[in-house]
Amino acid sequence: MSNPVYNFCAGPAMLPKDVMLAAQQEFVNWSGQGCSVMEVSHRSADYLEVANQAERDLRELMNISDDYAVLFMHGGGRGQFASVPLNILPENGIADYILTGSWSQSALTEAQKFGKINLAADCYKNNGLGSVLPQADWQLSKDAAYVHYCPNETVDGIEFDTIPEVEKPLVADMSSCILSREIDVNKFGIIYAGAQKNIGPSGLAIVIVRKDLLGRARSVTPSIFDYTLQLKHESMFNTPPTYAWYLAGLVFKWLKQQGGVKAVEQTNIAKAELLYNFIDNNEFYENRVETRYRSRMNVPFYLKDEALNAAFLAESKAQGLLALKGHRSVGGMRASIYNAMPLEGVQALVNFMQDFAKRNG
Template sequence: MGDRRAHTYNFNAGPSALPTEVLEEVKEHLVDFQGHGLSIMEMSHRGKVYEDVHDRAISDLRELMQISDEHEVLFLQGGASLQFAMIPMNFLAKDQQAGFLLTGSWSEKAEEEARRFGKTRIAASAKEGNYQRIPNPGEIVYDAADAYLHVTSNNTIYGTQWATLPEGNGTPLVADMSSDILSRQVDVSKFAMIYAGAQKNLGPSGVTVVIAKKDFLARADRDVPTMLRYETHVKSRSLYNTPPTFGIYVLSLVLQWAKRQGSVDALARNNAEKAALIYDVIDRSEGFYRGHAAQDSRSLMNITFRLPTPELEKAFVARSVQEGFLGLAGHRSVGGCRASTYNAVPRAASVALCDLMRDFAQKNG
């Protein structure tokens, strides 16, 4: 792709880095897909050429995440934000309650949306202390009356992550894995539903992956608008209306790339190494860099940190941009800095960031 890309380090939180070799393949086939004389964007979603792409994406995701036939795999639209409403529309009646584990802004939004449809309760919360940590297992209060228990596996804004995901304890467990899906192996069988916007680890924005247990889907309310019923998309194999065909095509290429890397275990090892490099600089900086997350709650996807003053934070971000680093400013709601080290961020980018951080601390500490 050009020299400029080779010297640009993409730490954006989402949409975020895509593998360069995937983009090269897209570029090669953008105008004429596999000799058919058309771009994949121009083809009918009912035609065999696109359906082969669609079906391969589903089968590769099943292989990578070890998804059994007990679960359906859907490609929807609307991002995780639509799922915040769609899940309670289908599974939470007005006289029912759902439990929520609050670990950041996105879990708060999921709980707020659910309140429009039924009752909610907070099963555990880390809000006190500005979401610096993940609740420990002993803090979770289970209730057999819950229609489901909702967890956000990773928190992009605060930089925290469940090192070990909670158990449902007999309650259907629903997980928003938008920012760490495919970054480590999870036992899909433990979840009634997993959902994720694609734009962090799976592909471009515009596609939402939903993995749902068939017996959980069987409980869904049928008196829901057609496009907002999971049943609609299950029956049509996510082809009820025109899906985001180009996004699903790129997602399929990313899944093939992930398999070439050595599948999820290899990605997980690489992610742990990338994050450890940056956390080590933070921990050795004698307080110049201060991590937001408690050590046992640190995210391997989003590394959040502060500098001694807001002025130094602005200077650090300004210098980083000059040197080809993108996306290092923290979320507007919390400030500071954030490095998002998703699957497609190469190890070399983390090494370069560490060099920048050490040099900046030396000159400004």
């Protein structure tokens, strides 16, 4: 019998098997209609119930109050890099950005097209390890329209262990950590996330925006990126990515069946501890992030002899352990262990890493 396959891709990422099986079962005959859900009008009563149920389930999973709008949008996370300043940064205003890795850098670069951006904090190394500059050392602007940060850096494997306490609206790119741990949504002005890691397939973005921030979009803001207009049209100003929205709804139902975010977080802690403990106790591998700020979702690691990288990747793939190559900008390896990755998958990876080290150490 062949080994089970575990997909460690950073995104598009592994989806829960139960969700995939449910989607497969009704792919060509959804809800007894004789056609696929992707062929049904987004304005039909049946599809509207799918969309509305997905929002209700997400609100329940994250305890999102009526003070916030929940939008299902186009453009992925990068679309929101532009949407955020276009919606809440005045033309002559300033915004603070916290830089901790590749994705916060991309968000900052995009935002600079639309206004003055203050680099309030830059990532740094602590004893040669990736880390987060203490908030006491941040240089925040007194008149900032908002403070933007990325709680979990997918490429760099750096994750904040607390939510920053700031006086201005806090904006967070949660593309790679949304629904992986409990958070207090009320501490944020805007939360946005590309779907392709913990929500569903690529092509969809979730935006959770506090309603008092609506109505501020610049006149040049494209209509599909105008939060106020999207809320008015219930995320259907134009045809939304209906199949991705449907699959996201299935993922939300699956999360509820697991016991919700609180239960899933405990599994995520166990998975991360298993992998990091192995890396820390095996001289053949190393992680280059300060322990306090290690990501639970994205675990970058390096072989002590990087000449063996190609062999590691070829042999791991043959064992059904997919997509372990690190991002091209940082090299090495990376195991993305999002919600859909079972503990058994991480154990299989650890077993392979242990065997590989014995044979090549």
